[in-house]
Amino acid sequence: MTRDIALQHPATVLCISGLDPSGGAGLHADIEAIHACGAHALSALTVLTLQDTGNVHAVHPVDDDWFDRQIRHLADDVRIDAVKCGVLGSTGQVERAARWLDRLARPAVLDPVLHAGGGAELAGQPVAQALLTLLLPRVTVVTPNAAEARLLSGCDDLDDAARALGDRGATHVLVTGGDEAGDMVMDRHWHAGHIQRYTRGRLAGSFHGAGCTLASTIAALLAQGQAAKTAIPAAVERLAHWLSVPKAVGRGRPSPGRRP
Numbered sequence: 001m002t003r004d005i006a007l008q009h010p011a012t013v014l015c016i017s018g019l020d021p022s023g024g025a026g027l028h029a030d031i032e033a034i035h036a037c038g039a040h041a042l043s044a045l046t047v048l049t050l051q052d053t054g055n056v057h058a059v060h061p062v063d064d065d066w067f068d069r070q071i072r073h074l075a076d077d078v079r080i081d082a083v084k085c086g087v088l089g090s091t092g093q094v095e096r097a098a099r100w101l102d103r104l105a106r107p108a109v110l111d112p113v114l115h116a117g118g119g120a121e122l123a124g125q126p127v128a129q130a131l132l133t134l135l136l137p138r139v140t141v142v143t144p145n146a147a148e149a150r151l152l153s154g155c156d157d158l159d160d161a162a163r164a165l166g167d168r169g170a171t172h173v174l175v176t177g178g179d180e181a182g183d184m185v186m187d188r189h190w191h192a193g194h195i196q197r198y199t200r201g202r203l204a205g206s207f208h209g210a211g212c213t214l215a216s217t218i219a220a221l222l223a224q225g226q227a228a229k230t231a232i233p234a235a236v237e238r239l240a241h242w243l244s245v246p247k248a249v250g251r252g253r254p255s256p257g258r259r260p
């Protein structure tokens, strides 16, 4: 005799992300964070990397057409509730991602990754320019760290940088301050002309995959129907907790302990 079972229908987040074989950042971080939030991660892989917990050693972009086809098959099959964009491997991928954001018309979070915390370049100037012109106008939230905000906006002052990125069309801008110096970490959240600050004490050391974790947590909360205004501070708080229970799997930097 067969037994009826109740199917779960979790909210889904499409992760447009790169692969970090060490599991601390990129797609692994996205899947862990999204799962910890009670949502389901889908993926369109952008780059393979050679990487350990200390740094990125090489980046190999996925072919643009293959990148696009990954999303096409998912979009034909699955209800996509939100999109998270991390490392983009080429300007062709950025163009295709922009087209999908238009077609899907779902909330989207962009983590405009340019360099790894270990210093290696993950995206060059042409990709950075394409993120500015093609993705910023289409996303609900953009989450640069301080260095990325300065590079993308051309502004040294971080309040000015947040405003300039908002002027580029992102509905919410969250400039994170973990990569700045000082005893306190300050994140700046720009929305509709106002800047709100989230501050907390700095934890010792530096972390691997914090940016990916934050962006995908915001995306998971948006996928579940939260408004960006509350999803952003909630995700900042959740990341701060996960950073206080970090996991170390190699000799390099530890990662957020992403648990439900």
Ligand code: PLP
Binding pocket: 017, 018, 019, 020, 025, 026, 027, 049, 051, 056, 086, 087, 111, 113, 115, 116, 117, 118, 207, 208, 209, 210, 211, 212
């Ligand atoms: N590798 C991939 C695939 C990433 O997406 C990222 C960040 O987004 C990194 C490496 C670098 O992570 P971190 O700067 O936290 O070391």
